[in-house]
């Protein structure tokens with residue numbers, strides 16, 4: 001019998017495969033081969049690996065943070081991290097008198113790894129020869145259960161190809177881990193686990209640990225069983241912070257032994273678990289089924305997720321990456337999230353970059369999910385709602401009213417943005433002003449509105465959603481200061497999404513005035529807050545206004561600010577990124593490109609030279625262009641008209657081409673936004689940006705950052721490009737609007753959306769228009785529009801074929 005299967009087809013859109021063991025690629029593979037279920041995730045590290053140069057095993061539980069002080073550059077800074085919890089993976093083996101298996105130590109004859117996206121499995125096949133000439137073949141398969149979010153399992157099949165003798169298997173739990181996954185953070189405190197203990201009862205072993213300051217208990221319990229042979233000997237060995245079962249079996253030439261490791265992970269943050277996660281974990285693992293059944297239940301759970309998530313982009317390599325992005329999105333936030341108090345971590349549960357913090361990146365994630373898994377979106381918005389009191393305190397702290405959400409959010413909603421960051425190019429620790437990106441609240445407002453448009457969930461809008469929307473609007477109304485001579489409001493001292501500009505050149509204090517993105521989205525938010533008040537039935541409106549103590553005169557202030565916020569234009573009508581942007585120097589793109597090659601992180605390059613990006617017309621990522629990303633031309637026209645500014649047909653293309661030549665794309669989000677804003681004016685360029693966004697993580701285009709965690713915003717952003725941008729899907733005024741514009745590489749799009757109460761709105765977009773159908777049901781019709789006025793679609797199983805100017809059944 002052989003453990004190694006046939007080589008899978010590399011073009012399979014459901015598989016991502018890797019050939020050979022390449023230490024330098026290992027961290028990237030680990031991030032991309034992470035398995036998770038929304039509750040927790042484990043990097044795709046080799047089971048026998050310890051953290052070191054090549055490997056970084058890491059397991060992260062959604063929302064499990066810990067805060068530690070560090071001494072850095074002469075001061076004490078406090079950072080909160082998503083905690084790397086004890087490692088459940090350790091498993092290795094050795095032939096009689098041989099070394100424990102690790103790929104670095106042996107003559108590898110074959111080594112392959114494969115991620116099965118459809119079934120949520122990570123497999124590895126390898127053959128190796130030891131110093132005594134013994135050849136052993138191994139097949140491993142692991143899962144992190146999408147069925148029971150507390151369970152994970154690893155199956156290992158070992159075949160003695162040309163030898164007989166004793167085989168020893170070691171299966172352990174390792175609590176000696178820290179947060180050491182990001183080289184830039186090495187100077188910072190990383191020991192988040194205390195009170196480590198281990199224990200055993202016959203073939204069960206367990207470990208317990210507690211986070212240092214947040215006091216979350218984390219319990220792992222593990223069962224290791226050997227099949228196909230009698231266990232000659234089994235014992236438990238313990239070292240400080242480590243416990244393992246050692247199982248010794250006899251194996252004959254060409255025989256196969258199968259080892260199953262099943263693990264339960266519980267923490268004191270779990271609900272309905274009783275006070276001791278250790279007790280729960282031990283019980284859970286004792287009653288957990290065997291690997292085959294776990295795999296089957298897991299497969300069924302994934303099958304049901306895929307039915308709701310599938311996004312058909314017509315096959316080819318793009319399809320595989322789309323599937324990979326869907327896969328990692330659903331592993332970070334899944335239906336299990338609904339019961340958790342977690343936000344959207346910018347780097348997934350896949351690594352330690354940005355410390356597992358929650359940024360505005362949910363702006364690139366939730367609109368996609370609102371049309372697929374609205375219940376998950378609601379749960380993610382509730383993470384923000386629970387932190388509304390903290391956002392209110394933050395607003396008061398800067399002399400404002402309403403809610404000021406933090407740029408980086410973690411456990412309790414306070415501002416988690418680091419005060420110092422390291423420039424690896426210069427080795428200097430520098431002040432970090434990015435907390436001035438107050439626009440994060442606008443992203444929350446946008447998502448609340450999108451969620452409402454997709455679901456019609458008036459309860460949410462009249463409740464938690466409305467509270468947040470009004471408080472965010474109120475913050476902007478209080479942040480805007482009136483300038484009587486110009487009859488305009490200014491918003492001063494902020495940063496836009498472009499992180500290359502945090503201050504005026506030479507200024508003593510950070511912050512910029514009248515960032516166009518911030519001002520226009522603030523106007524939009526204030527307008528939506530007024531819409532909300534109009535839309536709610538009287539009683540509900542009264543109750544909501546009472547809850548946020550909205551004074552009678554406030555709506556009038558909202559209205560006035562939403563009409564009179566200042567937007568700066570350059571002389572030629574291009575929207576200016578902020579007041580004074582046009583005074584900055586042009587940047588020598590060609591010169592720097594030829595000197596440095598990759599200048600995506602221009603900020604680091606210039607700082608290392610003693611210069612600063614603040615001096616130049618050079619952006620890290622889309623800033624003004626975010627407006628065209630979030631709002632349709634129709635919506636912008638109405639908004640600018642309300643603001644009493646000219647917005648003609650040329651404003652969008654002129655502004656896009658101006659910034660396009662002044663952006664380094666130092667964030668993976670940038671390619672997504674550019675693909676979007678070019679979708680109608682330059683389809684080929686849009687397609688290129690789309691492909692670049694698809695490559696962001698798979699090919700680690702930012703040069704080494706993916707190994708520290710995926711870029712979830714960019715991943716989800718590519719899905720939304722296919723779902724909303726290329727179909728021209730816009731949810732506005734209770735109408736589902738469509739305006740397909742497929743880029744040249746995309747033959748067609750097919751998807752099934754949730755809209756209002758309809759669980760399966762089938763949509764197919766191709767060069768000849770859009771076909772849309774609803775299965776028969778007793779639900780009310782939906783209104784859709786393609787260019788011309790809206791038409792109603794009845795849930796009667798018919799297909800409506802929409803072509804610009806023509807609609808037929």
Ligand code: BGC
Pocket residue numbers: 346347354359360361497499620621666667669713
């Ligand atoms: C980007 C931000 C983003 C953050 C987290 C930064 O590099 O500039 O826009 O929110 O990464 O993904």
